[in-house]
Amino acid sequence: MANRTIIPFGPQHPVLPEPIHIDLVIEDEQVVEAIPSFGFIHRGLEKLAEKRDFTEFTFIAERICGICSYIHGMGYCQAIEAVMGLQIPERATYLRTMWSELSRIHSHMMWMGLLADAFGFENLFMACWRLREGVLDVIEETSGGRVIFGAAKVGGVRRDVSDEVLSRIPAQLKIVEDQLRDITNVFRDDYSTRQRLCGVGTLSEQDAYDLGAVGPVLRGSGAKLDTRMEGYAAYDKLDVEPIVETAGDCWARTMVRIREVYQSFDLLRQVIPMIPAGPVDMKVTGAPKGEYAARLEQPRGEVIYYVKGNGGKQLDRFRVRTPTFANIPPLLKMLQGCQLADVPVIVLTIDPCISCAER
């Protein structure tokens, strides 16, 4: 029998933007078991909700994550609105949809760059991030912030976007989209990319479903589940079809994300002309009493915001279950049996966002 060795992976590792520690039990070059541990950046945000006014907590909710910030804020507001029974103005729902698709594009493009970086393709990494600037510009022009949108608000959105700006967006995104084709072709067809991604970290559909995988990890294994199909915000008026790949390996997950970027461009083209005129927010009086669990689709997968209010200004409980947290058990499954050199790539294909997993 080969010798068993434990190799610590993280919390500081070149491929990890954020600290997670995984003890890899290896036999020769093969990982037989992976044991994660958390808690390096636990910020106690859930507890903070019990101390803050529920409207002010929106600002904290937006800062749970620095990448999918808008959807965090929006999900929190959606949960509060459901508890309070508010029907937000229609224009706000469309603007929310637009912003969440923009944040999906920018998150996926950033992830593509990080993946290229993880398997040592610096040039591709730079190319992805250069194009992402184009999307960030659109975000800044509409919301005022590059990554923290600051646009979520209980009862609508915090700022309106003029029609003139809205009408310019499709053309701006078209430029990004055209240039992106070249780059995604590299991910799809390049020899070295395929060598690093194909057949690595395979997860069967059954395992993915049983272990509670969400988002591109789940869809990359062939399950047809996308929370956007539930039709929150204005998604019920759009044509959303889950993007599914069946291989279940790192390459399939990459392809799911790449195709989702194009799907988001397409959804934006659909949604922007549909934005109706009208007010963007409403006056909120009273306080939440009751409980609700809102589900949304983040770039990384399904996210849950559970809100329990007691009729006072402070919430009794705010809980967010982020997609990364749900993807940890599948990650451990994927790591079993892989080569040590593939570990960084596999960890990266779940798109780990550790600070939001720990909140």
Place this chain on the structure above:
Amino acid sequence: MKKSPFKMTKVALENLFRRPATVPYPLERKPMYPATRGHIAIDKDKCILCLICDKRCPTGAIKVDRIGKTWAIDRLSCIQCNYCVEVCPKKCLWMENLYATPTQEKLAFVVPIPYTPPTPKPKAAATPPPQRRQPPHQARRPDNAKGSAIRNRD
């Protein structure tokens, strides 16, 4: 779908002959969008020292002193959330689209306000409550639940 080792060549060559995507920063600056949230500015003639922005700011960045008649902002803890702009009753705050300049001091930006709050005068003369002598924020901040996140830990 064919594997090819030359897929990147086109992107790489284009990259080689294109102008840099970045701007040479101090010489040339990227134009700001009108919507960009840069920093908070105040029209000091309109402010009535009502303390609403002080109370509502989620990070406690604004300090309004009714006695000393100043409005001050800690640009380092301001998160550009625009909340103070929305709640100000006199609409004397607004968001500039230029980023704040670097600073080494907190509370470096203090504005004297010409306005004199009229109402408390007669009452204060009759029965002055002891806390009135202190600037309100100093009396309120330390053990208040509305401080920064760090102070709120259990």
Place this chain on the structure above:
Amino acid sequence: MSAPIQNYIEVIPPRLLEAVRAQQLAGARLVQICCTRLEEFEILYSFSRPGFFEHLRIRIPDSSVAVPSISPIYSGSFAYENEIHDLFGISFTGLNIDYRGNFFQNIGFCADGGAGNENRGKRGEIKVPRIGSLTRKQFQGLEK
């Protein structure tokens, strides 16, 4: 497809595993486990299947009561259960992967683990009282 209806179903702790197994037979997927600290502890198990979003709720009076783990049924539940153990001090029996309070490493800051935690001392001394294992009422008493 419109948003599924949310049901909150109260379950008594001894019948929890039965109810969870029924969810699994219906083809549901474990979405989350959430613990709430009120006068007592409330643990919410959320399950989703097409058209339904159901929550099973159990209530336990305090953290000395051990809860049966659902990891024999949903093996991915160990992450949530270890998290609840570390943050609220509730112990779970029959966990498939038990970290014994070392899942969230930052033990000086977050709550201390519950009973049966013999590994705890190895990572460092614990200075805080067992905040995690108190109910809200006891907790507020501590603050005063």
